[in-house]
Amino acid sequence: MDDTVRCDYHPRRAARWQCPDCVRTYCRECAHCSDQPLSANPGDGPPCPLCGRLTESVGHANTIVPFWLRIHDFFRYPSHPRALVYMAVLALISTLAPRLGLPGVLLVLMVSVVFVRYAYATLEHTARGHIEPPVVDMDMVTDRLGVAFQQVAVFVLLMIAAIAAMVFLGPLGFVLAFFFLMAIPATVMLLGMEGRIMVAVNPLRHVGLIAGVGWPYLLLCLFLVLLYGGSAIITQLSMHVLPMGGVMFVANFTSMYFTLIMFTLMGYVVYQYHEVLGFDVEAEHEAGEEDEGAAPDPAITRSHILVCEGRVKAALDGLSARLRDGPPDPALRERFHRLLILAGEGERLAGFSRGYIRRMVEEDKTGKALAIYRDTLRLVPDFDLEDARLAVPLIQAAARERAWDMVLALARGFRERYPGNKHIPEVYFLAARALSEGRGQDGKARSIIRQLLEKYPAHARVEEMRRYQQALEKLGAGPA
Numbered sequence: 269m270d271d272t273v274r275c276d277y278h279p280r281r282a283a284r285w286q287c288p289d290c291v292r293t294y295c296r297e298c299a300h301c302s303d304q305p306l307s308a309n310p311g312d313g314p315p316c317p318l319c320g321r322l323t324e325s326v327g328h329a330n331t332i333v334p335f336w337l338r339i340h341d342f343f344r345y346p347s348h349p350r351a352l353v354y355m356a357v358l359a360l361i362s363t364l365a366p367r368l369g370l371p372g373v374l375l376v377l378m379v380s381v382v383f384v385r386y387a388y389a390t391l392e393h394t395a396r397g398h399i400e401p402p403v404v405d406m407d408m409v410t411d412r413l414g415v416a417f418q419q420v421a422v423f424v425l426l427m428i429a430a431i432a433a434m435v436f437l438g439p440l441g442f443v444l445a446f447f448f449l450m451a452i453p454a455t456v457m458l459l460g461m462e463g464r465i466m467v468a469v470n471p472l473r474h475v476g477l478i479a480g481v482g483w484p485y486l487l488l489c490l491f492l493v494l495l496y497g498g499s500a501i502i503t504q505l506s507m508h509v510l511p512m513g514g515v516m517f518v519a520n521f522t523s524m525y526f527t528l529i530m531f532t533l534m535g536y537v538v539y540q541y542h543e544v545l546g547f548d549v550e551a552e553h554e555a556g557e558e559d560e561g562a563a564p565d566p567a568i569t570r571s572h573i574l575v576c577e578g579r580v581k582a583a584l585d586g587l588s589a590r591l592r593d594g595p596p597d598p599a600l601r602e603r604f605h606r607l608l609i610l611a612g613e614g615e616r617l618a619g620f621s622r623g624y625i626r627r628m629v630e631e632d633k634t635g636k637a638l639a640i641y642r643d644t645l646r647l648v649p650d651f652d653l654e655d656a657r658l659a660v661p662l663i664q665a666a667a668r669e670r671a672w673d674m675v676l677a678l679a680r681g682f683r684e685r686y687p688g689n690k691h692i693p694e695v696y697f698l699a700a701r702a703l704s705e706g707r708g709q710d711g712k713a714r715s716i717i718r719q720l721l722e723k724y725p726a727h728a729r730v731e732e733m734r735r736y737q738q739a740l741e742k743l744g745a746g747p748a
C-alpha cells in the first residue's frame with residue numbers, strides 16, 4: 269500500500285515539494301536548502317534548490333505515515349500518564365457512584381458526558397498532528413460538554429433514518445441502513461471537526477468523506493469494530509479473577525481506554541487526509557517524521573543535491589563560499605574536505621588541508637588532524653605540512669596510534685627542514701621507537717638514541733630515552 273513519493277536525494281524520506289521544471293522531488297530538508305528567499309505568499313512552496321523556481325506541494329499526506337502503519341501508536345496513546353490518570357478517576361467515580369442512588373446515577377451520566385468531551389478533544393488534537401493527549405484542565409470538565417448530547421442526537425437521527433429506510437424502502441432500505449452504520453465513524457469525525465449536528469448527519473458529507481479517504485475507510489471500520497470488541501473481551505476475562513466491584517471498574521476503565529484509542533485513530537485519519545477532506549489543520553505538525561535529528565547546515569544539504577546531480581564543482585564552490593562567509597561549522601569543513609577528495613582537486617585539497625590541520629591542532633584534536641593528513645596523502649602523495657608546528661603534533665599523534673610508518677615518514681628530514689627546532693630530540697626519539705617497534709630495527713634505534721643522549725644530555729625526556737635504551741640493550745638485539 270506504499271505509494272509514497274520519495275525525496276530524490278533521500279530515498280528513505282517522503283517528498284514534500286516538487287519542481288516541475290527540474291522534475292525533482294524534495295523532502296523538507298532538501299526543499300529548504302536554497303539560499304534564495306522564501307516567497308511571501310504562504311501558499312507557495314520554497315524555491316527549488318536547483319533552479320530557484322517556486323516548488324509545488326506533492327500533498328502533505330505524502331509525508332504522513334499512514335494510519336494502518338501506526339496502530340501500535342494508537343494503543344500506546346491513552347497510556348500517557350495524563351490520559352491514564354484522568355480515565356482512572358472518571359472510571360472510579362462511575363464505579364462507586366451508583367451506590368448513592370439516584371444522585372449517583374446522575375453522576376455517572378455526568379462522567380460519561382465529560383469523558384465524551386475528552387474523547388472529542390483527543391480526536392481534534394490528533395487531527396492537528398499532535399502525538400500526545402491534550403492537557404486536562406478545567407475547560408475539559410466544564411467547556412463544550414454539549415458535544416456529548418450532539419453525538420447522542422446524531423446517533424438517534426441516524427437510527428431513525430435507518431429504521432425508516434428499512435420499513436418503507438424494502439431491500440433498498442437495508443442497503444441504506446447498512447450505509448448509515450458504516451457512516452458512523454464519518455459522523456464522529458465530522459462532528460469532531462465541525463461541531464455541528466446538521467453536518468454530522470448529512471449523507472452527502474458522509475459520502476464526501478468516505479470517498480476522500482477511499483478504500484482505507486473500510487480498514488478504519490474494521491479496526492474500530494475490533495477495538496469495540498476488545499474492551500468487552502477484557503471485561504469478560506476480568507470476571508474470572510476480580511470481585512464484582514473490580515469488574516465494574518475494569519469495564520468502565522477499558523471501555524474508556526478503547527474509546528480513546530478509537531477517537532485517536534479517527535483523529536489521525538482526519539490528519540492524514542486533511543488536505544483531501546478540506547479540513548484546515550492550523551500548522552503542519554510533523555507527527556512521527558522519520559528522522560527527527562537536527563537538520564544539517566543548508567549548505568551541506570545543497571552540496572549533497574549538487575553532488576547527486578553530478579555537479580561536484582558547483583557543490584564545492586557553494587561550500588567554499590559558505591565557509592568563507594558563514595559561521596564556522598565542523599560538519600561543513602569535513603564535507604568540503606571529502607568533496608575535494610571526491611573531485612580529485614589535489615592542489616586545492618593541499619591548501620585547504622593545511623588550514624584544516626592547523627585548526628584541529630589548535631583545538632587539540634590531533635587525532636582528527638592526523639586523519640586529515642592521511643586522507644590528503646592518498647590524493648597528494650607529496651603533500652607537505654610546511655610547518656614544524658603542525659608536523660610535531662602529528663608525529664606525536666601517530667606515535668600514540670602506533671602508526672610507526674607514519675611517524676617515520678613525518679620525521680624524515682625533520683632536522684634539515686627545521687634546523688634548531690626544539691622538538692628535534694623528541695621527534696628523533698619517536699623515530700627510533702618507530703624503527704624498533706614498527707620495523708624491528710633495534711640496532712638502528714639504539715644508535716639514534718645514543719646520539720641523542722650525547723647531543724642533548726639536558727633534554728626533558730633524557731630519563732625516558734635512557735630507560736628505553738636500557739630496555740633495548742637488555743633485549744640483546746643485533747649489533748648497532
Ligand SMILES: [Zn+2]
Pocket residue numbers: 275276277278281294295296297298299
Ligand atoms: Zn531530501
Ligand SMILES: [Zn+2]
Pocket residue numbers: 287288289290291316317318319320321
Ligand atoms: Zn527546479
